[in-house]
Amino acid sequence: MAGMMGPEPKVITTSTVYHGRLFNVDLSELELGDGVHALREIIIHPGAVCMIPVTADGRLLFVTQYRHAARKRLLELPAGTLEPGEEPFAAAARELQEEVGYRPTNLEPIGGLFVAPGYTTEYIHLFVCTGLEESALPGDDDEDIEVVSMTLDEATAAIASGDICDAKSIIGILRYARR
Numbered sequence: 322m323a324g325m326m327g328p329e330p331k332v333i334t335t336s337t338v339y340h341g342r343l344f345n346v347d348l349s350e351l352e353l354g355d356g357v358h359a360l361r362e363i364i365i366h367p368g369a370v371c372m373i374p375v376t377a378d379g380r381l382l383f384v385t386q387y388r389h390a391a392r393k394r395l396l397e398l399p400a401g402t403l404e405p406g407e408e409p410f411a412a413a414a415r416e417l418q419e420e421v422g423y424r425p426t427n428l429e430p431i432g433g434l435f436v437a438p439g440y441t442t443e444y445i446h447l448f449v450c451t452g453l454e455e456s457a458l459p460g461d462d463d464e465d466i467e468v469v470s471m472t473l474d475e476a477t478a479a480i481a482s483g484d485i486c487d488a489k490s491i492i493g494i495l496r497y498a499r500r
């Protein structure tokens with residue numbers, strides 16, 4: 322496979338064209354292997370965590386919340402953005418307490434995923450969270466979250482029906498089911 326890959330593009334210039342609260346947007350000019358120049362807009366994201374919380378009786382905990390980009394409430398695994406300098410393990414424990422009101426006594430990393438590597442640096446770390454103990458932290462002021470519990474079979478059926486339709490949740494559920 323390595324022999325099939327061409328040379329890496331050369332970065333000619335990069336500038337930040339947008340500074341936002343959650344992410345920045347960089348514009349880069351690249352020189353491709355054949356001398357062609359191309360522009361790339363990249364969302365620079367700090368990264369995130371996604372938790373698969375499993376109760377003592379084996380049910381998975383989900384959240385519903387309004388997602389403006391989707392223009393509707395989505396049923397998702399709980400997740401959140403890394404704070405500056407925050408390790409993914411710490412972020413997963415914090416976010417689980419903020420979103421579903423439980424602290425995991427066990428965090429098992431099960432890989433991760435690039436959300437959309439064609440235009441963002443965002444990488445989501447996946448964790449199975451077990452040994453849940455009640456421990457709520459205040460959530461973000463702008464979040465309107467409801468907690469939903471499902472069996473693994475119900476969750477995989479919700480993927481098949483389209484009721485669960487975001488990538489991180491689909492990947493998290495399927496990785497959990499296959500481990």
